Amino acid sequence: MTTLQVKNLSKKFHGSEFSAVNNISFELQNDEILALVGPSGCGKTTTLRLIAGLERPDSGSILLNGETVASQSVFIPPEKRGIGMVFQDHALFPHLTVFDNVAFGLRGKNQNDIRSIVGEMLHMVGLLSFSKRYPHELSGGERQRVALARALAPQPVLVLMDEPFSSLDADLRTEVREHVRRILKTIQATVVFVTHDQDEALYMGDRLAVLQKGQLEQIGNPQEIFHESNTRFVAEFMGDSDFLKGKVMRDGIQTEIGLIKQQVDLPLSTQVEIALRPDDIDFHIDGSGNSLIIERFFRGPFNLYRLRLDSGQILHAFTEHTRILPVGARVQAHVNTDHSLNIFSS
Amino acid sequence: MIVSPRLLISAGLVALFVAIPLIYIFIRAAGANPEDWQRLLQTRIWKLLGNTLLLTLSVTTGALITGVSMAWFTERTDLPARKIFRWLLAMPLAIPAYIGAIVHLAMLRPRGGYVPQFLANLFGQEIFTPSPFGFWGATFILTFFMYPYVYLLSAAAFRSLHASLEEAARTLGRNPLQTLFQVTLPALRPGLTAGALLVALDILAEYGTVALLRYETFSSAIFIQLSGRYDRSSASVLSGILVGLAILFLWSELRLQGQARFTQVESNWRPASLFNLGKWKIPSLFIVLGVVSISLLIPAIVLLIWSIQALLDPETLIKIFHTGSQGFGSYIWNSLWSSGLAALIAVTLSIPVALLAVRYPNRLSQIISRICQVGYAIPGVVIALSLVLLVNRFLPFLYGTPLIVVMAYVLRHMPQAVRSSESALKQLSPTLEEASRTLGRTSIQTMFQVTLPLILPGLLAGGSLVFLTSLKELPATLLLRPAGFDTLAVRVWAWATDGFYVQAAPAAFVLIFISALPLYFLLRREQIFR
CATH class of the missing domain: 1.10.3720.10 (MetI-like)
Known part of the structure; x- marks a missing residue:
């Protein structure tokens, strides 16, 4: 069943030259987590706020469970949309206890119901014993979980999360996001999740929507986005690609590091660019090789090498963490991968 | 949203x-009688404009110098008892300038003032003392009752300024005093200018002090037109000019408020190191104590003594508690x-x-x-x-x-x-x-x-x-x-201008006491008092 439909949504802020959101359309199925990902200023947060009803769209429409909540003629205010939202800064009410924060969205229910729902929610996020505390007495991770419990308590049809982990420390972030994804999947929530972090998007999203400059570049499952990037931007943003020039030949693509055997639907001799990620490249010491080791970064589980081809082109390559080669050594680099590469005509 | x-x-x-x-x-x-405009332009306006601007300039300068230097003493030096002085320097905000003027007038009046009398008794002949009336008197009184605004602003600014800023100046070859004048004060300038403009606006509006000390400004001239002569046309002309002047000041102040301040508290803020006063410690203490005495201690003590006198004198007591039908x-x-x-x-x-x-x-x-x-x-x-x-x-x-x-x-x-x-x-x-x-x-x-x-x-x-x-x-x-x-302020004014200082004292004392309570609450919110 379709929970959310966004149709040709556009929004331009007063005094701004560019549209924050430019003709975006997508749909979201029940129980699905969609990660909206893109660099800062790409329009992902604005899209979220439009869905929440915190902003009014210039054109286009938003449907929740088939019912229009925003269009040219309709605008349902946020309090009537039945949407839960988790804010970047958590936005816990500092004058209310953890219990009252979670109960805030449950007005109109009787006291017993409220108590049992809040208890259930706090149990779910592991904070049942914290219910009498105030937000300032909690750690960052605990606040994050209260914010989630508060958003989920009224059983919203849709949960919106705006960079919910960005205020947490790096090591805590991984732990909290695993916990949060487990909770969201347990209660089968429908979620739109906004992040600028590609790792987080790949981890959280059942599907990913990549945005740039207010436009939707690509939407699909994580593997599609990663391996079958539609645009150069998506390939670059998702997974730090290098782009190597090449020419379409009969049996593959001729590049500076040899022939890449991959058939493309382009006329012969077309100039193309191949997106190469560090795990696609392999190399070995070779005095007459095609490139030079410029730098090596020890990254713990692996080594990241920076290679310079004779043309000046830079490529990055992973090797296992025990394989240490000297900077300045001449090596022969080549493509070594079992999946097809993203190729863009230039 | x-x-x-x-x-x-x-x-x-x-x-x-x-x-x-x-x-x-x-x-x-604008709609006033053209003859009034003509007459006022020829006779009054230029004199009033000169008087008003001169007083505004002198008091603003005085308040800036006093306020900033006091803030420097309490925030940037190792002056003893800084914590107490912070309170004492801010508390004059509870004393209306006209009450300060009443007390100092009683002290310094050429004939019959406590100080000239004391000196005459001491030396057996009249000794010259500066008169509290006129331009210099008004400047003196208003400076010492307006500086706390500047003091609070600059103390907060000194406090929030990044220590590394001054440390950078020191590593670049400036001594502490050069650092103060070349780095610290220029960094505080936008905030201080805004504060000075607010003081200037207060001077434009000041009535009680200038009236008491017989220095004529726009405000006191308008008051006379309204209360004595009932000449509303002339009053309107003078008011139009005064407000035009004030709007100019306010407009500058709003523009400064809108600009980003140079200073801001950042998360890695730490206090700057204190200037070691050394042999200047005792002279500095006397300067600060002098400011506190003039603006707070003398008025408070004099009012207390008068109040006790009033309460001990049955005749005065009856007048205080029963004036007409009011008490x-x-x-x-x-x-x-x-x-x-x-x-x-x-x-x-x-x-x-x-x-x-x-x-x-x-x-x-x-x-x-x-x-x-x-x-x-x-x-x-x-x-x-x-x-x-x-x-x-x-x-x-x-x-x-x-x-x-x-x-x-x-x-x-x-x-x-x-x-x-x-x-x-x-x-x-x-x-x-x-x-x-x-x-x-x-x-x-x-x-x-x-x-x-x-x-x-x-x-x-x-x-x-x-x-x-x-x-x-x-x-x-x-x-x-x-x-x-009748309010407390009205009664203090009415009795004091009739010369009944002792009778006015209890009302003044209560007025200051009631003012001190909200002031205490306000000051507690300020960073420097935490």
């Missing part, structure tokens, strides 16, 4: 309410309720304006917010004139009721409420309100359940400020009060 039309309309109405008295003054000034309790009650009501109204009206200006910043909301701060530029005498004219014409039933006094307080002190509410709202993340909306509250419910409870301390601070300044207000109260409506 989407601005609700309700909010826009309420803020617009508040701005209109505040703007009308101002616009009306200009209309009356001492009614002065206190009148002061409390009129100032309290003004504070309540001003804060309530400031809420929609602050919400609009902070949550939906654009050209229109900025204009509305600035119009609501125009009260800074309308001296009490001008508010009184404008209200007399307006109320007589459009709301005659208000005339002759104390409510017209309350209205004057609200109009004059509204800017303080607007600024407090705005700064409180700026510290509140808008996501809290948005969270409330997504959890099923309407914008009105959100305001009452989330926004207002959270900005309450800021609103109370704004209210205290309005209350404090209304309590001290003199010229508008004198001109607008209905017969028999």
Whole structure:
């Protein structure tokens, strides 16, 4: 069943030259987590706020469970949309206890119901014993979980999360996001999740929507986005690609590091660019090789090498963490991968 | 968020309410009898303009020098007892300048003043002492009762300035004094200039002190036109010019407020190292003690002695407690309720304006917010004139009721409420309100359940400020009060100008004591007192 439909949504802020959101359309199925990902200023947060009803769209429409909540003629205010939202800064009410924060969205229910729902929610996020505390007495991770419990308590049809982990420390972030994804999947929530972090998007999203400059570049499952990037931007943003020039030949693509055997639907001799990620490249010491080791970064589980081809082109390559080669050594680099590469005509 | 039309309309109405008295003054000034203009231009205006500007300049300079140097002593040096001096240097805010003037006048009067008498007895002949009257007297008194504004601003700025800034100057070859003048003070300049302009606006509006010390400015001249001669046409002309001048100052101040400050508190803030006074410790202590004595200790001690004298003298006691049908309790009650009501109204009206200006910043909301701060530029005498004219014409039933006094307080002190509410709202993340909306509250419910409870301390601070300044207000109260409506300020003034200092003292003492309570609450919120 379709929970959310966004149709040709556009929004331009007063005094701004560019549209924050430019003709975006997508749909979201029940129980699905969609990660909206893109660099800062790409329009992902604005899209979220439009869905929440915190902003009014210039054109286009938003449907929740088939019912229009925003269009040219309709605008349902946020309090009537039945949407839960988790804010970047958590936005816990500092004058209310953890219990009252979670109960805030449950007005109109009787006291017993409220108590049992809040208890259930706090149990779910592991904070049942914290219910009498105030937000300032909690750690960052605990606040994050209260914010989630508060958003989920009224059983919203849709949960919106705006960079919910960005205020947490790096090591805590991984732990909290695993916990949060487990909770969201347990209660089968429908979620739109906004992040600028590609790792987080790949981890959280059942599907990913990549945005740039207010436009939707690509939407699909994580593997599609990663391996079958539609645009150069998506390939670059998702997974730090290098782009190597090449020419379409009969049996593959001729590049500076040899022939890449991959058939493309382009006329012969077309100039193309191949997106190469560090795990696609392999190399070995070779005095007459095609490139030079410029730098090596020890990254713990692996080594990241920076290679310079004779043309000046830079490529990055992973090797296992025990394989240490000297900077300045001449090596022969080549493509070594079992999946097809993203190729863009230039 | 989407601005609700309700909010826009309420803020617009508040701005209109505040703007009308101002616009009306200009209309009356422009429409005044051309002969009055002619006569005033030839006779009065240039003299008044010179007097007023000269006093403004001298007091602003004096207050800046005193305020900044006192702040430097308490925040940047190893002066002993800094913690106590911080309080003592800020507390004169509870003493209206005219009460300070009354005390110092009694001390320094050429004939019969305590100091000349004491010196004459000591030496057996008359010794020359400087006269407290005229330009120098007014400069002296106003400097010592206005500097606390500058002191608080600069102490806070000294406090928030990054230590690394001064340390960088030191590593680049500047000694501590060069650092102070080449780095620290220039960094504080925008904040200090804004503070100085507010002091200047207060001087333009000052009535009691200049009247008492017989130095004629626009404010005192307008007061005489209104109370003695009932010449409203001339008063309108003078008011128009005075407000035009004040608007110029306020406009500069608002522009400075709008600019980003040089200084800001950052997360890795740490205090700067203190300047070692060394052999200057004792002289410095005497300087600071001198300022505290003139502005706080002498007035407090003299008023205390007078009050005791008054309470011990049955004749004076009867006069204090029974003047006509009124008693001492009614002065206190009148002061409390009129100032309290003004504070309540001003804060309530400031809420929609602050919400609009902070949550939906654009050209229109900025204009509305600035119009609501125009009260800074309308001296009490001008508010009184404008209200007399307006109320007589459009709301005659208000005339002759104390409510017209309350209205004057609200109009004059509204800017303080607007600024407090705005700064409180700026510290509140808008996501809290948005969270409330997504959890099923309407914008009105959100305001009452989330926004207002959270900005309450800021609103109370704004209210205290309005209350404090209304309590001290003199010229508008004198001109607008209905017969028999006596406040503490009015009684102090009436008795003191008749020469009954001892009789005025208990009322002055109570007035200062009541002012000190909200002031204590306000100062506790300041960073330097934490």
